[in-house]
Amino acid sequence: MKLVVRVKLLPTPEQAAALRAxxxxxxxxxxxxxxxxxxxxxxxxxxxxxxxxxxxxxxxxxxxxxxxxxxxxxxxxxxxxxxxxxxxxxxxxxxxxxxxxxxxxxxxxxxAQPFDDRCLSWQPEARTVSIWTTSGRMKGIAFTGQAGQLALLASRRRGESDLLCQAGQWYLLATCEVPEAETSQPIGFVGVDLGIVNIATTSTGARHSGRRLNRRREADRRLRTKLQRKNSKSARRRAKRHAGKEARRARDINHKISKRIVAEAQRTGRGIALEELTGIRERVRLRKPQRATLHTWSFDQLGTFIAYKAKRAGVRVVYVDPAYTSQECSQCHHIDRRNRPSQAVFACRSCGFVEHADLNSSHNIAARGWWMWVRGGESQAPALTLTT
Known part of the structure; x- marks a missing residue:
C-alpha cells in the first residue's frame, strides 16, 4: 500500500526565495x-x-x-x-x-509541484535534499520530521515527491510503498456507526462525542461569516490566518478516532464493519441548522483513515448497506420508523428492547458485516495514498 510521508524543509532565506520562484x-x-x-x-x-x-x-x-x-x-x-x-x-x-x-x-x-529523482535527490543520513530550481541546482536544503516518518522515508520511499508551500512553511510529500500486514481470520466484527452528535459509535460501547467539537465549529462558522460581511483589509487578513484551521482540527480528530477503533479491533481479533456512505449528502434530508454540520464534516476521511490503518494492522474491513440500520432492532430485527422516539433513544415497538440509538445501529452494522464475511462478500478498501 502507498503512504505519503510529509517532512518539513528548513531552507535558508536564499533557498526559500529560489524555491518560491x-x-x-x-x-x-x-x-x-x-x-x-x-x-x-x-x-x-x-x-x-x-x-x-x-x-x-x-x-x-x-x-x-x-x-x-x-x-x-x-x-x-x-x-x-x-x-x-x-x-x-x-x-x-x-x-x-x-x-x-x-x-x-x-x-x-x-x-504543489511534483519532482522525480532526476530533479530531486534525498540524503537521509544528512537529512538534506538537493532540488532543481529555476536558479540552478540547490543543494543542502535541510529537512526534519518525526523519527518514524524519517525511518519510513529512508527505507520505503518510491517515485515522485511533491514540493508544497503552506502559510510560509515548506514541505515535501514523499510517496512510500509499505507492505500490508498479513490479515487473520476475524472472530467477529466491530460495527462503526458514524453520526453528528456522536462522530463514531462502536458496537463495543465506545462513543466518540462530537458535541464539544460541534460547538467549536459553530463558533468558527460565526466568525467566518462575520469577517466575510465586514470584508475589510484586516478582516480578510484574519480570515486568511484562520483558513484551514477547522480542516486541520478535523483531520487530527479523525486520525485519533480511527487509531482507537483499529487498535480495539486488532486487540480483540475482530474485523471492522463500516457503512457504505457514498451519496450520503444526496440521500439524507435534514433541517437547515443541521445541514452545515453534515456537509462540512469529513465522514469519508474518517472512513478512509480507518481503512488504511486497518490495512497496516492486518485487520479486515467490510462495507455494508446502511439502509435502516437506525430503525432496525438489533435483537428481533423489526424495522419501524417509530423505533426512534428521539435522536438518542431506540425503543423497539415489537419486542420492547431499549438502547442508545447509535449503539443499536452499530450492533446492526456489526451483524451485517459478519453476514457479508460469512457469505464471502468482503469489501476491499480502495488503493490509498495518505499523508501520515
Whole structure:
C-alpha cells in the first residue's frame, strides 16, 4: 500500500526565495498550458506534449519539470471530467456545472509541484535534499520530521515527491510503498456507526462525542461569516490566518478516532464493519441548522483513515448497506420508523428492547458485516495514498 510521508524543509532565506520562484514559475506555466488546453480542447498528456512541450522549455523550465507540468495539467482535467461525470459539480445546466466547464482550470502560485529523482535527490543520513530550481541546482536544503516518518522515508520511499508551500512553511510529500500486514481470520466484527452528535459509535460501547467539537465549529462558522460581511483589509487578513484551521482540527480528530477503533479491533481479533456512505449528502434530508454540520464534516476521511490503518494492522474491513440500520432492532430485527422516539433513544415497538440509538445501529452494522464475511462478500478498501 502507498503512504505519503510529509517532512518539513528548513531552507535558508536564499533557498526559500529560489524555491518560491521555482514554484511560481511552474504554476504560471501550468496556468498558461491550462488555458491553451481549454482553448484547443486538447487535455490528454500526449496532446498537450505535442502542443506545448517546446514552449514550456522556452519559458525557462528544464525537460523533466516541463513534463511534470504537462502531466499536472492533464491530471487536473481528467479529475474535472471524473467529477462532472459522477455529479460532484452539479447537474448539467446548473450554475456550478456551467462555472466548472466554462473556464480553464487555474493553479494557485503556491500549488504543489511534483519532482522525480532526476530533479530531486534525498540524503537521509544528512537529512538534506538537493532540488532543481529555476536558479540552478540547490543543494543542502535541510529537512526534519518525526523519527518514524524519517525511518519510513529512508527505507520505503518510491517515485515522485511533491514540493508544497503552506502559510510560509515548506514541505515535501514523499510517496512510500509499505507492505500490508498479513490479515487473520476475524472472530467477529466491530460495527462503526458514524453520526453528528456522536462522530463514531462502536458496537463495543465506545462513543466518540462530537458535541464539544460541534460547538467549536459553530463558533468558527460565526466568525467566518462575520469577517466575510465586514470584508475589510484586516478582516480578510484574519480570515486568511484562520483558513484551514477547522480542516486541520478535523483531520487530527479523525486520525485519533480511527487509531482507537483499529487498535480495539486488532486487540480483540475482530474485523471492522463500516457503512457504505457514498451519496450520503444526496440521500439524507435534514433541517437547515443541521445541514452545515453534515456537509462540512469529513465522514469519508474518517472512513478512509480507518481503512488504511486497518490495512497496516492486518485487520479486515467490510462495507455494508446502511439502509435502516437506525430503525432496525438489533435483537428481533423489526424495522419501524417509530423505533426512534428521539435522536438518542431506540425503543423497539415489537419486542420492547431499549438502547442508545447509535449503539443499536452499530450492533446492526456489526451483524451485517459478519453476514457479508460469512457469505464471502468482503469489501476491499480502495488503493490509498495518505499523508501520515
Amino acid at each position: 521555482t514554484l511560481h514559475a511552474c504554476n504560471e506555466a501550468a496556468n498558461w498550458l491550462s488555458f491553451q488546453a481549454f482553448q484547443h480542447g486538447r487535455t490528454s498528456r500526449a496532446a498537450l506534449q505535442a502542443l506545448a512541450y517546446m514552449e514550456l522549455k522556452a519559458r525557462g523550465l528544464s525537460a523533466q519539470p516541463s513534463l511534470h507540468v504537462l502531466r499536472k495539467v492533464a491530471d487536473a482535467y481528467a479529475a474535472l471530467k471524473a467529477n462532472l461525470r459522477v455529479g460532484n459539480l452539479g447537474k448539467p445546466g446548473s450554475k456550478r456545472y456551467a462555472k466548472a466547464t466554462g473556464e480553464a482550470v487555474v493553479f494557485r502560485p503556491d500549488a
